[in-house]
Amino acid sequence: NAGVMQNPRHLVRRRGQEARLRCSPMKGHSHVYWYRQLPEEGLKFMVYLQKENIIDESGMPKERFSAEFPKEGPSILRIQQVVRGDSAAYFCASSPITGVPRTDTQYFGPGTRLTVL
Amino acid sequence: AQTVTQSQPEMSVQEAETVTLSCTYDTSESDYYLFWYKQPPSRQMILVIRQEAYKQQNATENRFSVNFQKAAKSFSLKISDSQLGDAAMYFCACELAFGKGTKLTVNP
Numbered sequence: 085n086a087g088v089m090q091n092p093r094h095l096v097r098r099r100g101q102e103a104r105l106r107c108s109p110m111k112g113h114s115h116v117y118w119y120r121q122l123p124e125e126g127l128k129f130m131v132y133l134q135k136e137n138i139i140d141e142s143g144m145p146k147e148r149f150s151a152e153f154p155k156e157g158p159s160i161l162r163i164q165q166v167v168r169g170d171s172a173a174y175f176c177a178s179s180p181i182t183g184v185p186r187t188d189t190q191y192f193g194p195g196t197r198l199t200v201l
Numbered sequence: 202a203q204t205v206t207q208s209q210p211e212m213s214v215q216e217a218e219t220v221t222l223s224c225t226y227d228t229s230e231s232d233y234y235l236f237w238y239k240q241p242p243s244r245q246m247i248l249v250i251r252q253e254a255y256k257q258q259n260a261t262e263n264r265f266s267v268n269f270q271k272a273a274k275s276f277s278l279k280i281s282d283s284q285l286g287d288a289a290m291y292f293c294a295c296e297l298a299f300g301k302g303t304k305l306t307v308n309p
Contacts, residue, residue, distance in 0.1 A: 126292055
């Protein structure tokens with residue numbers, strides 16, 4: 085059973101460009117979480133999604149950031165018009181359908197390191 | 202909303218010794234879950250241990266155990282017989298809220 089997959093592992097963008105980060109959850113997992121980790125910081129929750137639904141986006145910046153988890157295919161975190169402050173590691177995690185999603189064990193992907201020049 | 206505080210930015214331990222990492226949290230929920238995750242230099246987050254708040258018994262996973270004090274909102278991690286492979290960042294989490302982490306160094 086493959087783990088959570090994220091790609092690309094490293095992404096370099098210039099200011100003003102768009103960044104698209106992809107996450108494929110573990111097989112059988114229906115919930116996806118996105119986190120951002122700044123240098124020397126812990127993970128900051130951004131959003132969690134079920135297939136075709138955003139369940140909680142309380143940690144998502146109001147502008148430029150969006151996330152989706154379509155019926156088919158990976159979850160996408162999209163950052164429009166990137167700025168230098170968006171440089172960070174972005175981690176995706178998934179969890180199975182076993183009760184309240186926020187309480188399930190999350191299985192993390194290896195992360196995408198975004199660098200904005 | 203939950204908040205998590207890890208007051209020790211760095212800790213070190215001698216190989217084969219025991220070390221305890223501190224964590225306190227705040228939540229308005231009566232039932233919740235707590236986690237310790239390990240992030241080695243490869244940066245892949247790995248679950249170490251999970252505790253359900255309504256269970257009074259402290260969770261244990263091989264050399265890893267927790268001291269869960271619900272009234273004090275404290276959730277410390279004890280690593281026994283420390284090994285070189287235990288060196289990593291350790292993050293405490295209360296559901297979706299993570300602390301800033303403790304960097305553990307294991308000295309041979």
